Amino acid sequence: MKSKFSRTGIYLFLFMGAALMVLPFYWMISGAFKTSAEITQFPPVWLPAGFNLDNFKFALETAPFATYFINSVIVTICCIVCCGFTTILAAFAFSRLQFPGRDLLFSLLLALMMIPFEMLIITNYRTIVAWDIHDTIIALIIPFTSSIFYTYILRNFFASIPDSLYQAARIDGCSNWKYLWKIMVPMAKPSLVTITLLNAIACWNSFLWPMLATNSPAVRTLPFGLYAFVTEGGAKTERMMAAAAIVVIPMILLFLFARKYIVNGVARGGLKG
Amino acid sequence: MKKRRNLKETLSPYLYLAPFLIGVIVFTLYPMINVFIMSFKENYKYLTGAFSGFGLDNYTTVLSDPYFQQAIINTFKYVLTVIPISTCLAIVLATLLNQNIKFKALLQTAYFLPMVTSVTAVGLAWKFMFNYNSGLINFFLNLFGFESINWLQSAGNNFLALVIYGIWSLLPFTIILLLSGLQNIDPLYNTAARIDGASPLRIFFKITIPLLAPTIFLVLIVNTISAFKVFNELFPLFNGPGVAYNLFTVVYYIYYQFRGLTPPKYGYAAAAAMILFVIIFCFTMLQLWLQKRASREG
Numbered sequence: 331m332k333s334k335f336s337r338t339g340i341y342l343f344l345f346m347g348a349a350l351m352v353l354p355f356y357w358m359i360s361g362a363f364k365t366s367a368e369i370t371q372f373p374p375v376w377l378p379a380g381f382n383l384d385n386f387k388f389a390l391e392t393a394p395f396a397t398y399f400i401n402s403v404i405v406t407i408c409c410i411v412c413c414g415f416t417t418i419l420a421a422f423a424f425s426r427l428q429f430p431g432r433d434l435l436f437s438l439l440l441a442l443m444m445i446p447f448e449m450l451i452i453t454n455y456r457t458i459v460a461w462d463i464h465d466t467i468i469a470l471i472i473p474f475t476s477s478i479f480y481t482y483i484l485r486n487f488f489a490s491i492p493d494s495l496y497q498a499a500r501i502d503g504c505s506n507w508k509y510l511w512k513i514m515v516p517m518a519k520p521s522l523v524t525i526t527l528l529n530a531i532a533c534w535n536s537f538l539w540p541m542l543a544t545n546s547p548a549v550r551t552l553p554f555g556l557y558a559f560v561t562e563g564g565a566k567t568e569r570m571m572a573a574a575a576i577v578v579i580p581m582i583l584l585f586l587f588a589r590k591y592i593v594n595g596v597a598r599g600g601l602k603g
Numbered sequence: 604m605k606k607r608r609n610l611k612e613t614l615s616p617y618l619y620l621a622p623f624l625i626g627v628i629v630f631t632l633y634p635m636i637n638v639f640i641m642s643f644k645e646n647y648k649y650l651t652g653a654f655s656g657f658g659l660d661n662y663t664t665v666l667s668d669p670y671f672q673q674a675i676i677n678t679f680k681y682v683l684t685v686i687p688i689s690t691c692l693a694i695v696l697a698t699l700l701n702q703n704i705k706f707k708a709l710l711q712t713a714y715f716l717p718m719v720t721s722v723t724a725v726g727l728a729w730k731f732m733f734n735y736n737s738g739l740i741n742f743f744l745n746l747f748g749f750e751s752i753n754w755l756q757s758a759g760n761n762f763l764a765l766v767i768y769g770i771w772s773l774l775p776f777t778i779i780l781l782l783s784g785l786q787n788i789d790p791l792y793n794t795a796a797r798i799d800g801a802s803p804l805r806i807f808f809k810i811t812i813p814l815l816a817p818t819i820f821l822v823l824i825v826n827t828i829s830a831f832k833v834f835n836e837l838f839p840l841f842n843g844p845g846v847a848y849n850l851f852t853v854v855y856y857i858y859y860q861f862r863g864l865t866p867p868k869y870g871y872a873a874a875a876a877m878i879l880f881v882i883i884f885c886f887t888m889l890q891l892w893l894q895k896r897a898s899r900e901g
Binding site: 423586 | 613634635711715832838862
């Protein structure tokens with residue numbers, strides 16, 4: 331009897347906590363459908379009267395959210411493809427190829443991993459200005475084409491594939507390049523999916539760098555575009571919520587479909603963003 | 604023919620590494636060295652590149668700047684409130700989520716969701732919930748008989764709003780790491796203790812917590828490092844460092860020195876960045892040391 335009671339308590343506690351965790355999302359998305367009368371009402375309205383799409387329409391009409399959205403998609407895809415490519419090649423070199431100073435170089439790179447990106451922005455900003463790519467889509471992609479962290483994760487996975495497989499393939503005359511793409515990469519698919527998802531989330535949500543590297547609306551990505559919409563437009567709350575929902579919903583969907591991969595990746599990496 | 608093949612073999616590792624290394628050198632290694640040197644250049648002029656000499660001028664100026672002192676105090680205050688509270692909450696939640704319970708997938712989805720969403724977008728939802736007149740949080744406060752709080756526009760309360768938002772956004776990541784730590788604990792310990800008649804609370808404090816200690820330390824340090832970089836949250840909630848400029852953080856200070864001021868103070872930004880680096884470096888060393896010790900024991 332007692333255990334049944336404490337079990338109910340556990341469920342109650344867990345569900346209340348879960349409700350608090352999703353409350354901001356519910357409040358954002360329900361707010362996006364509210365009229366301006368509903369949104370300022372106190373006590374607050376829990377359920378908007380109808381599916382009123384005006385706020386979305388307004389957000390899309392007054393700010394180029396469609397452009398921001400496309401830019402975000404382009405930047406995210408370019409980042410995960412470029413970074414994935416450099417990561418696969420480097421992880422292969424660090425795990426299978428022999429060259430002098432390999433392990434020393436790898437430890438040096440691991441030491442670089444603790445440098446916070448926030449302290450590099452000063453010089454990186456000047457680099458993209460010097461290269462004359464300030465305020466272009468390219469400036470949002472180029473600094474993120476290599477990642478020590480993802481290379482480290484993938485190298486560890488590659489290293490766990492038995493070496494004998496590699497030796498056998500080499501004896502059969504398989505080139506490094508072919509071995510990497512035909513055997514290693516398909517085997518590392520779960521790791522690659524995880525890396526790609528974590529990278530996509532980081533790209534999609536990135537705010538500080540796009541805020542520094544872009545000015546004009548034509549090249550903004552969603553999070554900074556959203557912030558500009560809020561500060562420039564003197565936007566009303568319900569419109570702000572509609573715009574915020576546009577930014578958040580794709581990642582919610584991604585999470586619902588790929589939760590296992592994302593959670594495992596985070597647990598394994600033990601590192602954030 | 605043979606020689607050419609050898610040459611190709613020797614060169615090929617470097618060709619595989621080249622795309623990756625170029626990126627690392629240009630956007631991590633070079634900026635790091637550059638910031639280090641820049642932080643010692645006195646009277647550095649960005650446009651001409653001229654400077655009067657090397658010295659500790661930038662450091663003394665930054666360290667005596669009230670905004671920087673405030674940034675350091677705020678950042679430490681933030682770390683010392685957000686980290687303990689979110690870690691304790693996460694330990695309890697992770698332990699419960701690790702039980703044999705129903706709706707596990709649903710609950711995990713709810714708890715982990717904030718991790719993948721934009722700080723800027725969700726920050727706006729929090730801003731709306733913190734609203735003085737029509738916000739949800741004041742509604743709940745009134746419901747339980749408390750006065751409404753001016754969360755965002757009062758210099759006395761806005762730090763608390765930042766902390767609440769910080770705890771909420773840190774929880775998912777912390778719970779995930781602790782859950783994976785819990786799953787590595789051999790269930791035999793639990794079973795043995797239960798057979799011996801130990802109460803669940805006793806098992807939690809005497810078995811779960813000690814065995815989870817290495818993971819808890821790891822979480823503490825990784826989260827501390829990320830909390831030292833608090834920055835993004837300031838924009839959606841306060842449009843900057845709060846009313847009366849009372850919410851400067853270290854990263855915001857760096858940003859402010861070279862983006863908020865005209866002409867930009869690159870030297871000061873670089874010195875502040877180096878100070879941030881030293882703080883993070885110390886915590887990373889501590890983390891490595893603890894991990895080494897844990898793996899030696901384990």
